[in-house]
Amino acid sequence: MLLHIPGVLTREQVAWCRQQMDAADWVDGRVTAGHQSAMAKDNAQLPADHPVAQRLGDAILATLEKNPLFLSAALPLKVFPPLFNRYAGGQSFGTHVDNAIRQVPGTPHRVRTDLSATLFLTEPEDYDGGELIVEDTYGDHQVKLPAGDMVLYPSTSLHRVERVTRGARVASFFWIQSMVRDDGERTLLFDLDTTIQDLNREAAGGPAAVRLTGIYHNLLRRWAEA
Ligand SMILES: O=C(O)CCC(=O)C(=O)O
C-alpha cells in the first residue's frame, strides 16, 4: 500500500527544520547507500551523527508516535532514525530497492525495512522535478507532496527520484519495521481499522462494531510480532 499522510509536521515545524538544515554542512549521499544503490544515487545528505539530524529526527519520531494514521497504517515495531537528503542542480536517484536490513549507526540494533517513508520539507512550487516514483504491479506512482506531508510505501518496491532541474528538494527519509511484516496482511488490518472507525462514527459502541474490533485484534494477535 502506498499512503499519503498529510500534516505530519506543521508549517512552523517545517520552517524550524529548514532553518537548521539550511545552515548545516552536507555530505555526499552515497555514505548510506548499498552497493547497487550507490551507483544510482546522486544527492547530498546530513551525516547521521550530525546534531541537527539527531535533533530533527527525534522531533519527527515524537510527532509520528502521536499520528493515528501512521500508527494504523505502519503498525510500527521499530523506526530507523530519520535521515535527511537534498537534491539540486540536476541530481537524482535512479531506480533501486532499499537494503532489507539496516543497522542503526553506533548501536547493535538492526531494523528490517518493511516500509519506506519520505517526509517532504520543500514546497512543490519551489523546485522542478524531484518526483518520487514508486513502481508496483499497477504501474508507476508519482509522488510530490506539500512540505510537512509524508508518503509511506512498501520497501519491496523499486523506486527512484527524478532529476531536480530547478531549486532544491529537501526531505527526510527513513524506514519502519512493522509488527506485521507482510504488506497484504498489514493493508487488510488498515482497511479493517479504517472501516471500524467509520462505523464507530455512525453507530458508536454498537454490537457489530464491538465484534469487528474483536476480529481486528484477533487478526493482529495472529499476524503481529511485538
Ligand atoms: O528522497 C527520497 O524521496 C527517497 C530516497 C531513497 O529512495 C533512498 O534514500 O533510498
Ligand SMILES: [Fe+2]
Ligand atoms: Fe530508496
